Amino acid sequence: MLTLQCPYCGVQCDETELSPGGEAHLTRFGPGSDDTEFEQYLFLRENPRGVHFERWRHAYGCGKWFHAARCTMTLEVFGTYPAQVTEPPADLIEKIREKRPGWRWRDLA
């Protein structure tokens, strides 16, 4: 069972209190983009064994979207952070580097 801390409420949320929102930090390619970019945006997702960044919504609480960094293998949660960012906070990345040396996720490492 996954337990994430909502960065807005500060409470430990059970997985069943949350709605999953899929991969985090996607860049939208809409009208005017080429087919490859659009396909990348719409269909192609990371499927890592290890460190992953996801969007979650605190559906049974404040209703806000937030981001979570976790390990898909062990369900270890590295941290959660608010949604109003385009990339994970530097201190969280540093923490993941310490715990999972050599990790890679898209162009983050």
Add this chain to the structure above:
Amino acid sequence: MSEVVSALHGRRTEGSVAVRDTGPRGMIQVRGDLGAEALQSVCREVAGSGFPGQGGAEVSDQGAVLWMSPDEVLVLTARDRAAEGVTRIGAALAGTHHLAVDVSDARAVIALEGAGLREVLARLTPANMHPEAFRPGQMRRTRLAQVAAGIWLTSETSAELICFRSVADYVFDLLANAAASPAVGHLPVA
């Protein structure tokens, strides 16, 4: 104006804890900048209580202010004072970006009384109901079986919770069922 009727018509049941409908309650949804002194003071006046911080519930004899999200509180007051409360909040926050709505009929308020109420709640919610994790003065919005609810303790042996009116009977039946069997003692009893 039509007669005000609570969703549960005053239902109550006695099990290992008492579960009862608290009747019609004035509820005002207030959205805006929760850090603003004007918003905090008018909410304090209307509810006759303090103003909560993150995840808090400030309760008084006359009402309560419940923290719902970073930009929303629910102000509880007497049912017949809700409309007046909305007017006062609207007047106090005029000119600032805010929202104040009388949502008294949107939800039901159910009270639990008895030493074993933490265990009764723990049978239905994934939230941690341990005395060290959930104390009076905290507001926990969570899930009771299949529906959303918000729970706050008014003392170590009494709690109140809100759920949507349309699921009030469902929630009451859940609580009555959970309260029907005796405590197994998994959580410390107050």
